[in-house]
Amino acid sequence: MRLRVLSLIILAVATASAGCGDDTPTSPSSPTDTTPVTVTERFDAIVDVKGLNSYNFSVSRNGATTTVNLASLAPLNRAGLVDVDMQIGIGTTVLDDSQNVIGCELRKTIDTRPGLTAQLSDTLTAATNYCATIADIGNLKESVNFSIRVSHP
């Protein structure tokens, strides 16, 4: 009788173990991260009257969106905002025979005032020779500080 009871308990426990689900996923063992990684680079400098500034950046993935944001335009020696249109652009770098960057061949531009969301976007292929620009289109009366944010994969 004792042996039968013991057998029943062992059988029940075995049944319970078989019936319980496994909390650990078996396939895949590690989840695949499909979230695209976007990097935001910031460029701060001074742009002069009728001047143009250019900054290089790389894109690591084909077909992803790159955005440019003219986030700030401010006087050099006092607080406040310079609320005028500037031209911002995206292009590819121009190299001389020694492979020095000597310019930016623009593929897309927009005239915009500063703001806190991206004003320009473009879909780019993976490459290391992109550039973002800011240029005075005749509205500046003096040199100003600017901040540009470039978000790209």
Add this chain to the structure above:
Amino acid sequence: MSVAVRGARTRLWLVCLALAAAACGSDTGSGTVPSTPVTIPDEIFSSVLAPRGTSSRSFTSRVAGTISVTLIDAGATIGVGVGLPRVTGGGCRLGVAVSANGGSTPQISVPADEGQYCVQVFDLGTLTEPVAFTLKVEHP
């Protein structure tokens, strides 16, 4: 087999089944509890603005959304703006700015990408003595 033994066996089976059911963990563990949205409290910024001076404070918007700034109280008309914190040193590089002298509705309400921002008040060139101010910043 006697009736008593059969009854005991049946009860034993029932106990074993109950134990088996209790032993099974629920698939709806703590990992599936819906996450509660994070509520960012309003940021209150009070200080004193000197003639020809500025005063600023940084904050982070973790997602894109609307940044609202309310200059609640000020002793004079002053400039208020939102921009990016300076990379070196203190201060703020403004992307949006207005002049205001206090009120209960936001003087600035502007869409913004996620990122670090700052709010700044500044003398418009009209202050002859320091003025106290209080402002509220709401952001995602």
